[in-house]
Amino acid sequence: MTRNMIILGTGPAGLTAAIYAARARLEPLVVEGMQPGGQLTSTTDIENYPGFENGIGGFELMDIMKRQAVRFGTDFVSGTAVSVDFKNRPLRITLSDGSVHETETLIIATGASARYLGLESEQKLMGKGVSGCATCDGAFFRDVPVAVIGGGDTATEEALFLTRFASKVYIIHRRDQLRASRIMADRVLSHAKIEMVWNSVVEDVLDVAQDKVTALRLKNVKTGASSELPVEGMFLGIGHQPNTEPFKGHLKLNEQGYIITQETSTDIEGVYAAGDVQDPHYRQAVTAAGSGCMAALKAERYLEEHGF
């Protein structure tokens, strides 16, 4: 069976596209992806999504969006896309379970994943004190000192969340000024449990042969001085990389791997991209949702024009 539309991803972009497509009676199939609900399911309260005056939990917001998509007739399948064939029509998508799906249009909303520093010790201690998600793992770090790496909104949000559990939260930032929005910066700078470690990078994650994080070796980038900071957790907040592996060689990507789009259209007819996978600039839930809507409307028009 050839579908009218397949949507890859269940973050705000994918689910908004599904709501629009389902309401247009296109009966879209949504592939849930590695993290159903996307990145918002691992954040705490979302205070800047319009319509929720007092904020809303990330998981709850995504659950509502999914139910809204289901209500209008969206099908869901679990799995991830591993390869694609855009040379022939219909388009063909192979999923992680080996199943092959055919579709006239495709909306790629596979989002982005947390970046890591790339240290060998970081890799070795993953899940043993090193984490890319404070909301997932923060509760394991009660009454012990932890560190968050980065200076943007992710790092500051993670640091604030960790103050609920940890005895002390260090934010290690490579410059002497936060990149985070003003409101988040003000909150961390005035928090009694948070201490900034400016102009510093992590050289190594130390385990002193205990197979769990015990300290970080830091380097001050201004003075060159090395120091050890005793912590039991290291949380990454240094940005994200787009989930575009299966599309390499099939679609135009930029240097960082983001899909190049023009108002959600890719360089292949009938293939659209929405949300963080094509957006290195805004990366907000509301902009992702907006682009998901645009992609669905464009795909709908394409189907109409091609007589499907």
Ligand code: NDP
């Ligand atoms: P950003 O790219 O904004 O910030 C990444 C931070 O990590 C920067 O401070 C950067 O330093 C630092 N960094 C990057 N690479 C390294 C490295 N190798 N070693 C050390 N430090 C490094 O990413 P975020 O994930 O914080 O935010 C992405 C987008 O999502 C932003 O637009 C943000 O506003 C948004 N966001 C919004 C939220 C909200 O509104 N509630 C919550 C979370 C994210 P430097 O500053 O020197 O470049």
